[in-house]
Amino acid sequence: MSVRTIPAAAITQTVERLCIEANTQLPADVRAALDHAAATEPWPLARQTLGLLQQNLCAARENDLPICQDTGMACVFLELGQDAHIEGDLAAAVDEGVRRGYEKAYLRRSVTADPLRRVNTGDNTPAFLTVHLVPGSGCRVTVVPKGAGSENMSRLAMLKPADGVQGVKAFVLETVRLAGSNPCPPIVLGIGIGGTFDGCAALAKRALLRPLDVPNKDPRYAALEAELLEAVNALGIGPQGFGGKTTCLGVAIEQRPTHVACLPVAVNVSCHVTRRAAADV
Amino acid sequence: MRYALQTPLSREMLDPLRAGDTVLLSGTVYTARDAAHARMAALLDAGGELPFPLRGAALYYVGPTPERPGRPIGAAGPTTAGRMDGYTPRLLALGLACMIGKGKRSAAVKESVVQNGAVYLGAIGGAGALLAACVERCEIIAWPDLGCEAVRRLTVKDMPLTVLLDAHGGDLYESGPAAWLAAQGRE
Numbered sequence: 001m002s003v004r005t006i007p008a009a010a011i012t013q014t015v016e017r018l019c020i021e022a023n024t025q026l027p028a029d030v031r032a033a034l035d036h037a038a039a040t041e042p043w044p045l046a047r048q049t050l051g052l053l054q055q056n057l058c059a060a061r062e063n064d065l066p067i068c069q070d071t072g073m074a075c076v077f078l079e080l081g082q083d084a085h086i087e088g089d090l091a092a093a094v095d096e097g098v099r100r101g102y103e104k105a106y107l108r109r110s111v112t113a114d115p116l117r118r119v120n121t122g123d124n125t126p127a128f129l130t131v132h133l134v135p136g137s138g139c140r141v142t143v144v145p146k147g148a149g150s151e152n153m154s155r156l157a158m159l160k161p162a163d164g165v166q167g168v169k170a171f172v173l174e175t176v177r178l179a180g181s182n183p184c185p186p187i188v189l190g191i192g193i194g195g196t197f198d199g200c201a202a203l204a205k206r207a208l209l210r211p212l213d214v215p216n217k218d219p220r221y222a223a224l225e226a227e228l229l230e231a232v233n234a235l236g237i238g239p240q241g242f243g244g245k246t247t248c249l250g251v252a253i254e255q256r257p258t259h260v261a262c263l264p265v266a267v268n269v270s271c272h273v274t275r276r277a278a279a280d281v
Numbered sequence: 282m283r284y285a286l287q288t289p290l291s292r293e294m295l296d297p298l299r300a301g302d303t304v305l306l307s308g309t310v311y312t313a314r315d316a317a318h319a320r321m322a323a324l325l326d327a328g329g330e331l332p333f334p335l336r337g338a339a340l341y342y343v344g345p346t347p348e349r350p351g352r353p354i355g356a357a358g359p360t361t362a363g364r365m366d367g368y369t370p371r372l373l374a375l376g377l378a379c380m381i382g383k384g385k386r387s388a389a390v391k392e393s394v395v396q397n398g399a400v401y402l403g404a405i406g407g408a409g410a411l412l413a414a415c416v417e418r419c420e421i422i423a424w425p426d427l428g429c430e431a432v433r434r435l436t437v438k439d440m441p442l443t444v445l446l447d448a449h450g451g452d453l454y455e456s457g458p459a460a461w462l463a464a465q466g467r468e
Contacts (some may be wrong), residue, residue, distance in 0.1 A: 043461050045301065045443075052405050060306065060356070060410035061333065069346050069356040069429075079310040086357035106355055108346040108429050120428055149361050149383075149406060155346030166442070180382040181454050182361050184406035240406060242301075242443065273407045 001084035006281055008088025011141065013065040015097025015127070015281050018143035019074060020105040022277035023066040029211040030188070030274050033249040037186060037239075048242025048258035050186075053239070053272055058180060064228040068273040072145030074127045077209065083137035083170040110148070141210055142278040150183035150271040152163070156201055159263040168193060169228065170263050175267045176232050176248070181241025186249045188212065189232070192266040195256035203254040203266035205249070209276055212250030225251045239272075249274075285439070290378040292398035298444045299339040300451030304402055305439040310339045310381065310421075312433040314360050318368040320424060325371065329348030332423035332432050338377035343428035345419075346409070354407030354435070359383040362401070366390050366424040373397045381442060385454055393444045399433075401446035403453070 006116060022029040026034070034057075039048040066146045076094050080086075086093075102109060109124045128146075155175045159167045179187070192203025215222035227250045238244025249272065258264065286294060288308030298304065311333045313321065321331055344360050346355030362382030369380070370393035378399050383406035386394075394401060404412055418436035425431050445453045 043464075046461070047456065051407055056405070056408035059414055063352075063414065066346050066356045066411060066412055067408040068407045069320060069344060069358050070360070071356075076344065105349045106349050108344065108355070110344075110429070122428070135379040147407075152361070158460065165342060167288050181406075182363065182372050184383065227445060235456040236465070238458060238461060240403065240443075241385075242403075243453075243461035244460070245461075271407055278455070 002083070004082055004084050004087050005034035006139055008086055008090060008093035010088065010281050011086065011093040011139070012097040012100070014141050015143060016101040016104065017074060017096050017147070018277040018279060019098055019101030019107065021047040021195050022109055022143050022145050022275040023105065024060060025066060026273065027211065027276055029213050030249065032055070033185070033197070033212050034272060037246040037249060039246055040209065041246050043238065043244035046238045046246060047241040048245060049242055053124060066105070066107055067275070068147060070147035070149060071102065071109055072108060072147045073111060074124060074277070075146050075205065076127045076129045076191045077130065077142040077144065077146040079134050079138065080131055081136040081138040081142040082133050089192065090122045091129060094127045094129050098125050098127045104228060114174055115197035130179050139281040140278060141281060142276055144208065147271060147273070148271040150187065152182050153183040153269040154204070154267055156197070156266040158197065159265055161261065161263045163263060167263065169231065171265050172228055172267055173231060175269070176235060176237070179239060179269055183269045184273070185241060186239055186246045187219045187239055187271050188249050188270040188274040189228070189251045190268040191251065193253060193255045193264070195264060197264060199256065200204060200264035200266040201268070204266035206272065207252040207254040208270050209269060210252045212252070216253050218255070221222045221253050225253050287465050290339060293333055293338060294445070295378060295398060295448055298400055298447050299449070300444050300453040302444045302455055304442040304444060306339065306402070306442055307438050307440070308436070310341045310406070310435045310437050310440070312341045312343050314342050314344050314430050315364055316427050316430040316433050317424060320339070322368050322371070333434065334429040335372060337378050338376070339379040340372070340377055341380060341381040341435065345413070348419070354416045355412050357413045357416060358409035359406055362386060365386045365396050369393065383456050386446060391446055391452065395448055397398055399450045400444060400448060402442040403445040404440070409424050412440065448450060
């Protein structure tokens with residue numbers, strides 16, 4: 001077994017670049033879902049609204065602007081090979097990448113140092129870092145800028161096992177109904193089912209990393225994703241909540257083992273600007 | 282219907298607007314969001330004067346990204362208006378004519394909009410780059426320490442907006458989805 005050494009500075013450079021990329025270019029799968037929705041939306045005000053969202057993507061590219069002014073909390077996911085050794089301070093390296101990327105690309109600093117004192121940190125740090133150890137010596141970095149309009153509409157419930165899949169569906173639909181226009185529909189839903197209280201919420205966020213055109217590997221959960229997508233779109237909330245066919249662009253579920261007495265479900269709501277950018281270091 | 286409006290806004294100008302109409306707004310728009318609303322409320326409590334005249338004013342709930350050199354503003358889409366609900370009826374009673382944001386408002390805000398002949402207009406949430414293109418000038422007029430939340434005076438041209446709450450009790454977030462569902466025979 002050989003250990004691969006990765007200088008912390010390389011992580012900083014990658015995070016910096018990904019912060020900029022994620023905030024200015026929509027992932028291809030999200031763009032494709034938006035284009036498909038615009039082409040198939042029959043309701044006039046909804047079609048006009050989806051057209052404005054497409055125009056916004058062009059305006060961002062032409063004028064060198066972020067797609068959305070809420071350039072988010074920088075959620076950074078690291079798939080770190082257990083045979084890789086980071087030379088230097090990993091968390092500090094990630095924060096430095098966020099600091100540089102947000103400064104360089106004129107992105108908004110939206111992080112408050114303390115939830116009650118409410119003083120802005122001024123550089124969008126700290127990053128919200130999740131590290132997963134995986135076999136091998138690779139290091140894959142994914143940056144997910146997460147806006148608050150949709151984050152605030154996210155919910156978690158500790159259901160009873162007897163509530164079953166019907167309970168899960170009812171909770172997801174209730175969450176979307178309560179959110180209404182606030183999370184900037186058409187939305188994307190990351191759903192966690194199972195695990196622990198805290199782990200379930202992490203699963204929901206992790207589900208947002210999966211491209212919209214990649215279903216869950218388990219056919220039962222893939223079918224549930226499709227069923228929920230259809231049920232959410234039948235609510236009629238529509239783009240921006242103005243009414244219409246297009247309320248949701250995609251649903252991704254991540255599931256984990258859980259206690260015999262537990263059925264946690266978490267819904268992490270995301271917006272039509274569901275951003276993520278990834279690269280290997 | 283489609284209306285082109287120029288600030289300052291009078292009750293008479295806003296009266297014909299109905300939920301679902303399109304407005305192209307030009308003129309002066311002030312910005313304030315969470316922290317600026319808290320400070321405005323504290324100022325009013327202390328008997329002070331607000332940093333801008335409320336009568337006939339349009340207020341945009343926005344915290345833009347920093348501007349690049351030579352540009353008036355960065356990306357500038359709306360934030361969720363409901364967080365400002367607690368402060369809003371007081372501002373409407375003092376003459377605020379128009380709010381620009383996104384998302385549902387409280388029953389108290391809806392009532393106050395009707396009482397005062399005001400409107401709540403929707404800018405497209407997440408369309409920060411598109412809305413920035415409508416801003417010709419931007420200057421910070423109060424509380425620069427709040428950063429993106431500082432109060433700014435914007436000069437806008439043909440800002441594309443949708444009437445969400447009108448002065449007659451209309452609410453697009455209720456009527457829009459209901460009309461679509463009715464057309465599908467699902468209601």
